[in-house]
Amino acid sequence: MGAVKTKRMPRAVREQQMLDAAVRTFGQRGYMAASMDEIAELAGVSKPLVYLYLNSKEDLFTACIRREADALTAAVRAGVRRELPADRQLWEGLGAFFAHTSQNPDGWSVLHLQARTHGEPFASEVAAMRAEIVAFVTQLIVAAAREAHRDPDLPESEVAGLAEALVGAAESLADWANAASGVTARQAAATLMNFAWSGLGNLMDGKPWTAPDAAHEASGQTSPAR
Amino acid sequence: MGAVKTKRMPRAVREQQMLDAAVRTFGQRGYMAASMDEIAELAGVSKPLVYLYLNSKEDLFTACIRREADALTAAVRAGVRRELPADRQLWEGLGAFFAHTSQNPDGWSVLHLQARTHGEPFASEVAAMRAEIVAFVTQLIVAAAREAHRDPDLPESEVAGLAEALVGAAESLADWANAASGVTARQAAATLMNFAWSGLGNLMDGKPWTAPDAAHEASGQTSPAR
Amino acid sequence: MGAVKTKRMPRAVREQQMLDAAVRTFGQRGYMAASMDEIAELAGVSKPLVYLYLNSKEDLFTACIRREADALTAAVRAGVRRELPADRQLWEGLGAFFAHTSQNPDGWSVLHLQARTHGEPFASEVAAMRAEIVAFVTQLIVAAAREAHRDPDLPESEVAGLAEALVGAAESLADWANAASGVTARQAAATLMNFAWSGLGNLMDGKPWTAPDAAHEASGQTSPAR
Amino acid sequence: MGAVKTKRMPRAVREQQMLDAAVRTFGQRGYMAASMDEIAELAGVSKPLVYLYLNSKEDLFTACIRREADALTAAVRAGVRRELPADRQLWEGLGAFFAHTSQNPDGWSVLHLQARTHGEPFASEVAAMRAEIVAFVTQLIVAAAREAHRDPDLPESEVAGLAEALVGAAESLADWANAASGVTARQAAATLMNFAWSGLGNLMDGKPWTAPDAAHEASGQTSPAR
DNA sequence: AATGAATGAGCCTTCATTCAT
DNA sequence: GATGAATGAAGGCTCATTCAT
Numbered sequence: 001m002g003a004v005k006t007k008r009m010p011r012a013v014r015e016q017q018m019l020d021a022a023v024r025t026f027g028q029r030g031y032m033a034a035s036m037d038e039i040a041e042l043a044g045v046s047k048p049l050v051y052l053y054l055n056s057k058e059d060l061f062t063a064c065i066r067r068e069a070d071a072l073t074a075a076v077r078a079g080v081r082r083e084l085p086a087d088r089q090l091w092e093g094l095g096a097f098f099a100h101t102s103q104n105p106d107g108w109s110v111l112h113l114q115a116r117t118h119g120e121p122f123a124s125e126v127a128a129m130r131a132e133i134v135a136f137v138t139q140l141i142v143a144a145a146r147e148a149h150r151d152p153d154l155p156e157s158e159v160a161g162l163a164e165a166l167v168g169a170a171e172s173l174a175d176w177a178n179a180a181s182g183v184t185a186r187q188a189a190a191t192l193m194n195f196a197w198s199g200l201g202n203l204m205d206g207k208p209w210t211a212p213d214a215a216h217e218a219s220g221q222t223s224p225a226r
Numbered sequence: 227m228g229a230v231k232t233k234r235m236p237r238a239v240r241e242q243q244m245l246d247a248a249v250r251t252f253g254q255r256g257y258m259a260a261s262m263d264e265i266a267e268l269a270g271v272s273k274p275l276v277y278l279y280l281n282s283k284e285d286l287f288t289a290c291i292r293r294e295a296d297a298l299t300a301a302v303r304a305g306v307r308r309e310l311p312a313d314r315q316l317w318e319g320l321g322a323f324f325a326h327t328s329q330n331p332d333g334w335s336v337l338h339l340q341a342r343t344h345g346e347p348f349a350s351e352v353a354a355m356r357a358e359i360v361a362f363v364t365q366l367i368v369a370a371a372r373e374a375h376r377d378p379d380l381p382e383s384e385v386a387g388l389a390e391a392l393v394g395a396a397e398s399l400a401d402w403a404n405a406a407s408g409v410t411a412r413q414a415a416a417t418l419m420n421f422a423w424s425g426l427g428n429l430m431d432g433k434p435w436t437a438p439d440a441a442h443e444a445s446g447q448t449s450p451a452r
Numbered sequence: 453m454g455a456v457k458t459k460r461m462p463r464a465v466r467e468q469q470m471l472d473a474a475v476r477t478f479g480q481r482g483y484m485a486a487s488m489d490e491i492a493e494l495a496g497v498s499k500p501l502v503y504l505y506l507n508s509k510e511d512l513f514t515a516c517i518r519r520e521a522d523a524l525t526a527a528v529r530a531g532v533r534r535e536l537p538a539d540r541q542l543w544e545g546l547g548a549f550f551a552h553t554s555q556n557p558d559g560w561s562v563l564h565l566q567a568r569t570h571g572e573p574f575a576s577e578v579a580a581m582r583a584e585i586v587a588f589v590t591q592l593i594v595a596a597a598r599e600a601h602r603d604p605d606l607p608e609s610e611v612a613g614l615a616e617a618l619v620g621a622a623e624s625l626a627d628w629a630n631a632a633s634g635v636t637a638r639q640a641a642a643t644l645m646n647f648a649w650s651g652l653g654n655l656m657d658g659k660p661w662t663a664p665d666a667a668h669e670a671s672g673q674t675s676p677a678r
Numbered sequence: 679m680g681a682v683k684t685k686r687m688p689r690a691v692r693e694q695q696m697l698d699a700a701v702r703t704f705g706q707r708g709y710m711a712a713s714m715d716e717i718a719e720l721a722g723v724s725k726p727l728v729y730l731y732l733n734s735k736e737d738l739f740t741a742c743i744r745r746e747a748d749a750l751t752a753a754v755r756a757g758v759r760r761e762l763p764a765d766r767q768l769w770e771g772l773g774a775f776f777a778h779t780s781q782n783p784d785g786w787s788v789l790h791l792q793a794r795t796h797g798e799p800f801a802s803e804v805a806a807m808r809a810e811i812v813a814f815v816t817q818l819i820v821a822a823a824r825e826a827h828r829d830p831d832l833p834e835s836e837v838a839g840l841a842e843a844l845v846g847a848a849e850s851l852a853d854w855a856n857a858a859s860g861v862t863a864r865q866a867a868a869t870l871m872n873f874a875w876s877g878l879g880n881l882m883d884g885k886p887w888t889a890p891d892a893a894h895e896a897s898g899q900t901s902p903a904r
Numbered sequence: 905a906a907t908g909a910a911t912g913a914g915c916c917t918t919c920a921t922t923c924a925t
Numbered sequence: 926g927a928t929g930a931a932t933g934a935a936g937g938c939t940c941a942t943t944c945a946t
Contacts, residue, residue, distance in 0.1 A: 165395040195422075501926080
């Protein structure tokens with residue numbers, strides 16, 4: 001069970017085997033429930049060797065996060081052709097994202113669930129990657145607006161929220177696609193593009209939504225608080 | 227620190243104190259890292275009493291999830307006036323949602339992070355609540371389309387994806403608002419309504435997005451896979 | 453479940469209910485595995501009342517031992533007609549013994565297993581009862597020998613061992629009869645009487661056993677040691 | 679106190695040390711009262727090592743039972759010369775039995791008291807060993823009858839009861855000899871052989887016991903019941 | 905390069921027992 | 926006469942981590 005027990009491998013190879021085992025174990029059992037024993041066995045090595053190479057459980061988990069974060073951003077980057085217009089870039093990026101998360105569910109679980117759930121120093125590790133992605137999306141949104149000949153001076157704060165919402169929706173759809181088998185990466189990407197590009201407005205053309213004037217709705221005691 | 231150590235309370239009261247302490251501890255430390263010792267101390271009681279009333283760590287956590295899930299759905303329900311049009315209902319619901327999550331960050335952490343991360347039986351507990359919310363949103367979307375005199379026969383599957391994306395965006399914005407202090411519940415709700423209602427299209431009117439024809443884009447090896 | 457919860461009983465009655473519950477619980481779960489909680493519930497009272505009346509788990513168990521020991525010796529005594537010859541008295545005593553143990557398996561378990569297994573002060577409590585029974589049997593053996601016109605000056609030590617063996621056999625057969633349903637008290641008594649009265653010798657008339665002369669068997673390295 | 683704390687022993691050795699400590703502790707404190715802490719300390723190791731090698735308290739106890747049961751049956755087997763007549767074999771077997779139990783009182787306590795008192799899966803473990811011994815005794819009885827030229831077709835059920843009684847008497851005498859110091863294994867064996875071979879009848883030759891006819895003794899209400 | 909042997913520390917859980925009413 | 930509320934103490938078990946080879 002686990003990797004075949006071949007002896008005397010060069011360090012780099014062994015380390016990857018360990019990280020493979022660790023990502024799989026962390027992804028499936030969770031960070032705390034995963035035991036170093038299980039990881040070592042799955043990697044086909046003894047526990048002291050894991051410590052020799054990766055130092056501690058915390059360091060091992062951090063290494064997993066970094067490797068998976070790099071793999072994910074690399075996959076997205078590789079999936080995007082920069083010479084295309086912004087909307088096409090977004091489409092391709094989402095496709096690459098969903099493809100990667102669905103092919104690598106343990107890694108996705110490590111990044112999206114485990115790392116965020118178990119506090120520092122893991123949370124900020126993955127937050128860095130997420131910030132990178134949000135920045136990329138933000139830039140695409142700005143570029144798209146410019147390409148549409150709109151005023152490029154969109155309020156930063158506004159765009160930040162939109163990018164955040166878009167990325168959050170993508171994360172959620174990744175889980176959804178992974179859980180509900182039958183939804184492909186392509187479908188998930190299309191769903192999100194439709195949502196992102198025209199919103200629900202495409203369901204009711206010409207009826208844009210406008211925030212109610214706070215002054216006029218004071219009658220209801222249940223209007224959005226704070 | 228912790229609740230004032232008042233002795234001899236009726237059971238119902240003590241139980242709530244324990245749940246308060248548990249939600250706080252689970253929310254901050256995480257399910258596994260939280261120790262029953264810490265929870266008991268924070269509740270101002272001895273550990274055996276926690277076990278006498280709540281049975282086990284698992285049962286205690288489940289009780290937390292149920293209480294917080296009920297509180298969240300109740301808050302949203304109470305924030306929505308059913309007699310209003312669908313878009314207004316959504317606006318109010320989002321406002322109530324963001325208000326509740328920002329006022330109750332530990333409960334939100336329990337529901338959104340901890341319960342989902344630590345497998346059964348917790349995951350399905352919170353999945354039930356989420357399904358309820360997704361259903362509510364789905365129904366609002368359908369109602370909105372009908373109110374806009376559009377064909378109400380929207381493909382189920384399409385709407386399901388949209389609702390999923392919308393809820394995912396909301397969850398993500400809740401975290402964002404909680405983290406980046408300075409964003410109010412109202413602002414978060416407005417950002418999401420804008421995004422949901424008109425998408426990014428409002429940034430570039432008249433240029434709706436359309437999925438590229440797969441046959442024509444075969445040149446790039448990195449187009450959305452699968 | 454357990455005794456019907458009738459309130460305000462006189463103390464003596466309540467105590468017996470508690471002892472009933474305790475004997476049953478101790479007999480079935482064992483002394484250590486039995487919890488005061490379970491006993492109190494089975495007795496239909498609250499735990500503090502058990503402590504009020506019986507003081508501690510140790511005292512409660514001791515009370516059980518005493519009650520069951522008295523019941524057992526009383527049953528044997530009541531079963532024996534002193535005016536009969538010794539062999540008939542033994543026969544009746546064994547019958548009464550097996551009848552009692554089979555009708556009262558929890559009590560028998562308390563006496564024969566639990567009390568002996570859990571050290572002082574319980575072991576000596578039940579040892580006292582056992583000594584009484586051994587003494588009774590010893591006296592019967594001596595009487596039987598006298599009635600048979602044999603020299604009544606049997607060596608004490610010899611008779612003591614025989615009585616011990618007889619009582620041990622009886623205890624063992626009581627367990628055997630309780631376990632292997634199908635063996636009645638009467639059958640068990642008959643089996644033991646046969647064994648005790650004529651030994652296995654009745655299977656091979658006229659071939660009494662005689663201890664080998666130690667001097668002559670020195671050749672074997674495995675003769676009874678010490 | 680306890681084994682000298684020698685470090686870095688091969689597993690097999692350490693395991694035996696642990697079993698030694700466990701038998702001693704279980705035998706003296708009882709299964710439930712014995713703590714893994716105490717056993718580990720007596721064995722001169724840390725608790726986790728006990729768990730690493732023996733898995734759980736239950737497994738540890740089972741291992742003790744098996745080891746002691748094997749040791750006891752091996753001792754008896756080794757003490758018996760099969761080429762001798764049945765009565766001599768019984769004599770030697772009893773001698774070996776009493777010798778072993780007196781030299782190994784903790785093991786005997788584990789087998790005779792602790793294992794039987796604490797339910798499954800322990801009870802059946804020791805029941806298997808006891809059944810083996812009973813079978814051996816049964817076969818000796820049958821052989822003895824055959825050697826005495828008696829009809830070898832003794833009723834099975836009759837012999838079963840006799841063997842049970844004999845083994846029970848032996849068990850009881852083992853306790854007796856262990857408690858009343860001054861009785862040697864040899865003396866205990868002789869006492870039991872006398873009892874078993876000629877019964878009490880040797881005290882009163884020519885007066886065999888016969889079961890009273892049930893029909894004729896109806897006068898007493900206390901005759902052997904059931 | 906690699907591992908068998910070993911442990912300090914901590915966690916979940918339970919129990920006998922008592923206080924205040 | 927009777928009980929709901931509460932706890933100190935301990936026990937089984939597991940884990941991340943290290944030493945000596």
